[in-house]
Structure formats: C-alpha cells, structure tokens
Amino acid sequence: MSQSEQRPARRREALSAAGIVRVAIEILDAEGEDALTFRSLAERLSTGAGAIYHHVANKDELLEAAAESLVSGVASTPESLVPSDESVRALMLEVFDLIDAHRWLGSQLARAPWQAAVLLVFEAVGDRLVIRGVSERHRFDVASALLQYVLGAAGQYAASLRIPTAVGRSEFLKTVTGDWTSRAGPEELPFVHSMARQLADHDDRRQFAAGVDLILAGAAANPRT
Amino acid sequence: MSQSEQRPARRREALSAAGIVRVAIEILDAEGEDALTFRSLAERLSTGAGAIYHHVANKDELLEAAAESLVSGVASTPESLVPSDESVRALMLEVFDLIDAHRWLGSQLARAPWQAAVLLVFEAVGDRLVIRGVSERHRFDVASALLQYVLGAAGQYAASLRIPTAVGRSEFLKTVTGDWTSRAGPEELPFVHSMARQLADHDDRRQFAAGVDLILAGAAANPRT
DNA sequence: ACCTGAACACCGTTCAAGT
DNA sequence: ACCTGAACACCGTTCAAGT
Numbered sequence: 001m002s003q004s005e006q007r008p009a010r011r012r013e014a015l016s017a018a019g020i021v022r023v024a025i026e027i028l029d030a031e032g033e034d035a036l037t038f039r040s041l042a043e044r045l046s047t048g049a050g051a052i053y054h055h056v057a058n059k060d061e062l063l064e065a066a067a068e069s070l071v072s073g074v075a076s077t078p079e080s081l082v083p084s085d086e087s088v089r090a091l092m093l094e095v096f097d098l099i100d101a102h103r104w105l106g107s108q109l110a111r112a113p114w115q116a117a118v119l120l121v122f123e124a125v126g127d128r129l130v131i132r133g134v135s136e137r138h139r140f141d142v143a144s145a146l147l148q149y150v151l152g153a154a155g156q157y158a159a160s161l162r163i164p165t166a167v168g169r170s171e172f173l174k175t176v177t178g179d180w181t182s183r184a185g186p187e188e189l190p191f192v193h194s195m196a197r198q199l200a201d202h203d204d205r206r207q208f209a210a211g212v213d214l215i216l217a218g219a220a221a222n223p224r225t
Numbered sequence: 226m227s228q229s230e231q232r233p234a235r236r237r238e239a240l241s242a243a244g245i246v247r248v249a250i251e252i253l254d255a256e257g258e259d260a261l262t263f264r265s266l267a268e269r270l271s272t273g274a275g276a277i278y279h280h281v282a283n284k285d286e287l288l289e290a291a292a293e294s295l296v297s298g299v300a301s302t303p304e305s306l307v308p309s310d311e312s313v314r315a316l317m318l319e320v321f322d323l324i325d326a327h328r329w330l331g332s333q334l335a336r337a338p339w340q341a342a343v344l345l346v347f348e349a350v351g352d353r354l355v356i357r358g359v360s361e362r363h364r365f366d367v368a369s370a371l372l373q374y375v376l377g378a379a380g381q382y383a384a385s386l387r388i389p390t391a392v393g394r395s396e397f398l399k400t401v402t403g404d405w406t407s408r409a410g411p412e413e414l415p416f417v418h419s420m421a422r423q424l425a426d427h428d429d430r431r432q433f434a435a436g437v438d439l440i441l442a443g444a445a446a447n448p449r450t
Numbered sequence: 451a452c453c454t455g456a457a458c459a460c461c462g463t464t465c466a467a468g469t
Numbered sequence: 470a471c472c473t474g475a476a477c478a479c480c481g482t483t484c485a486a487g488t
Contacts, residue, residue, distance in 0.1 A: 014452080038481065039460040050483075061479065110335045110380040115292030121418060124415030138422040143416070149370065152377025155335035162412035191368070192349030193346060198365040211370035215436075239471080273473040275464075284462065365454065 009109055015047065017055040025102075028066065033104045054123035062110070062125045067108045067117035075195055085216045088128045092212045095121060096205060098156050106158025110151050111183055122147050134219055142219045149215060153208050240272065242280040246290045250327075258329045268309065285337070292333045292342035299323055300349035306356055307358045310441045314351045317375060320346060321430060324379050331383025335376050347372050359444055367444045376441060378433050 023044050028038045037170055038049040038059070045052075056062045074094040080087050126143045134142055186193040202209045248269050252261045263274040263284070282285045292410075299319040305312050324331045334343055351368045359367055411418040 039479095042455095048456095049481085050455070051453050054452060069380060079478075089476090107336075110377070111332075113381045119414070123319065123414045123416050125242055126420065130380070140427070141432070141435040141439065143420070144432055145374065147440050148377035148381060148436060149374045150374070150377070152373035153374060155380055156338045156373060189344070189348045191348045191355065195351065195365050195368070202365070207366070207369055210366040211373060211440075213441035215371050215439050216364065216443070217446045218439035218441070221442045221446045226478095247460090264460095267474095274462085275474070276472050278463075279471060 006085045009214055013043065015093050017065070020045065020052060021062065021069055024062055025066050025069065028104045029102055041191070044223065046048055063108050064112060064115045064117065067105055067115065068120065069118040070098060070102060070105060071095075071109075075120040078124075078128050079133055082132055085132060085141050085213075085220075088125065088132060088146070088216060089209065089212055091124055091128055092146065093209060095150055095207070096153065096157075099157060100205070103158050106154035108155075110155035110158070118151070122148065138219060142215070143213050146212070149211055155209070157204060161212060236420035240276060240280055240292070241370070244276060245270065245280055245345065246287065247419055248287050249287055250291050250294065253329045254327055258332065270291075289340045289342065292330055292340065293345065295323060295327060295330060296334075296342040296345050300345040303349075303353050303356055308356055308358045310357060310438075311444070313350065313357060313441060314434065314437055315373070316349055316353055317371065318430070318434060320376065321376055321382075321433050324382060328383050331379035331381075335383070336394060342370070345375070346375065356368075363444060367440070371437070374436055374449050382429060 020041070024041060027044065029042060038052055040051060042049040052062075056065070073090070078091075080086055098111070109115075109121075112118070122143060125146050126139065129139050129142055189216055192199075245266070253267060263277055266277060269275040277287075281290070285292060287437065299316070303312055303316075324334070333345075334340075335345070346369060349370050351364065351430055354364055354368055417424075
C-alpha cells in the first residue's frame, strides 16, 4: 500500500479489432451479456476504456462483430449438392446449437434485423433451398419464414430458464408464469393448461426441429399462389 | 426567477399501477423505447421517480405489463367456431398489426419468453388450432412454430428501417447492409444478391402472411411423425 | 497514431425524510 | 401508506493529456 505512484507504462502488443472481439466473446460466454462493459473489457485487455474506441465504433458494432464471428463458422458453403431437405434441416440445427452454446447470441440476432450475422444465415438458408430445388417463386417466402422462425426461437431460448426435465407440471407452470398463472386458471387459459405437460417435458431442440419440418412440409405442399 | 422556494405539494389523485402503465405506453408509442425512463415517466405523472416503485416492482415488470395490456386486446376468445385456417391467419395478422402500430412491442415480446403477453398469444393461437381441428398430437408443434415465427417477425420488424418502396435495389442493399456489403459481392452472397429486388420491394405484411400460410400448409400436410 | 483514465451525461434503483 | 427527490452505483462515450 505504500507503493510509490508510477504510471502504468505501455507493456503489451498493440490492440486490434479482432482481438477485442475475441475477448468480448470470452466475457459474454463466461459471464453473460450484462458482464460485457467497456470497463470490464478494458481491464481484461489491460488498457483504458477509451482505447477500445480506436478499433470499434461503439458497443452495438462490437456485439454485431461478435455475432458475425460466430455465425460465419456455421453458415459456410453447403457441403452437399444433393437436393434434399436434410441440408436445410442440418443448417437450422447448427444455428440452433450455436445459440444454445452462446446464449447472448440469441438476443443479439433478434436485436438488429439486417446485421451481418443475420444476412449470413439468410444466405446460407437460401443457398440450400436453391440446391433443394425450391421454385424461384417460393424461395424468398421460404427463406424468410425459416429465418424469422430461427430468430424467434433464438430470442426465446436465449432468455429461457432451462427448466430441469425432472420438474413437475404444476411447478413448471408456476415457475414459467409466476403469479400470473394464479390469476388465470384453466377456464381462462384452457389451451395453455392442456399443454402444460408438453411445456414442461418437451425437448427444446426436438421442438425446434419439428417447426423446421412444418415449414419445409409447407414448402413441399406448394401453398396457395 | 425570484419566486420563493416552496415545496411541491401533493396535488393530484393517487397513482395506480394501471395509470402508470397507460402513461408508459403513451411515452413508448410517441417517443420510442429509449424515451421511457423512470425520470421521464415521473415527470409526466408529476411525481418523483421513487413513487413509481410503490406500484411497479421495476422496469421489466412495467414493460411486461405494458405488453400484456396491448396484447390482451387482440388475443381474446375466438369469434368464430367454424373450423378453418382463416381465424388462425386473422389472429396472426392482428398480432402483426399490433406490433406494427407499437414498434417497441416487438422487442419486448422477443425479450422475455414466457411473459404474460406471450402466453396470451400462445393461448389464442392454440384455441384457434383446436377449433380448426389440428390433431392433438400436432397441436403443440404447430402452436409453438406459429408463436416462434411471430416472435421472430416481431423482433425483426421492430428494429427494421421501414424502407420507402420507392428506393431502388442497390440503394436499399447499401442501406441495409452498410459497408458490410462492399466486403461481400455477388460471389460471396449469391442468394442475397439474387433476392435483392424482393428484399427491396416486398410488402412486410404480405411476406409475414406467406410464412403463416407455409406453416399452416405444413400442418395440413401432416409432416413426418 | 495510439493509448490513458478522468469527466460527462446519463441510467435504474434505494432510502431517509416528509405528509 | 404514500410520496419526494437526493444519493448511490453503475453505464456508454468523449476528450485532453500523454507516449
């Protein structure tokens, strides 16, 4: 404590946008969305908060870059040229798993509509639809529907409570709806109450895949023009 | 300016949770999400910021209550008992229009997964699926898919730029992707570039409806078990 | 050119003091 | 019981000063 004052000195290699994004992802993954601040980031980088602004315009850009960095890993060129639903399904599940592994990514994708990461998913989905042979007329509709579906799931799972499967039906409903449920019994929410077991027991990933299949089945059925 | 100091005095009727939520919605609608702070709210209510905490636990609860207040208006009992896709479609579009009219609602619904407002939409969708005669085995899948789809669209449109239809293709892409597009030409994003016209010209609402039809067509086709 | 860190203009939330 | 508004513990962002 009686250490004499001395200025910090500039040890350390130069900062870079890529390095900042990498550390930001580490913080987001390890400690969650709220833990990422310019102060915490600067501390981890042994620098001042202001230094970051020399490489990243602001926090939004930082989050978009972090999202793009992760998404670009899964949304690459289709590996198969065989026309089938399988490659579309596989891609959608890859995106799902990525969000599952990085919860903050869900909120980030849902936040800004045409950020780079979202565009990459749209491109990847579209590429596979072209290979699958979806007619030109329906491509845009199907790609949009799949994109919006995965973004909805992203936001949903990102904030979800990850209920242990052991939890029983009534306890689950209580957890999920808080005291709100007590205001609304089976008479007011018949459907929700009839689905309580599925809500408590369902597997998020399987559920997600079922929705993808529904959209692809609709695409195959060629809906009304 | 030489007015003598005097304490504010307690004119005004008592605060209430409902009144606070009403004024919060007014601020959100008129000035957007960022404009709603406990300070701005308190000013509009001619009170201190702390007073609000006697009626609302925190800002999250306030936003959830605001969302529920709006959603409860559209997600009421089905008006028709005729089994058809039409009532499902109509409900989905009502939710879409509600989000369109209150942009902040999109982000709010996408933010917290099982808040009251989301549960109300799930219930309303489910009720109509039961009437339509979707088999018990598929009800949960179809309701979940529709819910996630509308939440994805909600987040997307909430933040969307609302591009005037007059804007041309290249200008649109520039607006939407920023300088990111300049890094990625048609070789890297073939699908996005091939869809550029649809992206620029499409009608959000019609697009949304097309996705709903896709899911309903998939439900009718009875996807793989 | 890049970095540093104090300063600025905000937040949500708390809490002693009033009525 | 309810209200008031200053105070607290934060933010993102800016900017003079250093190297």
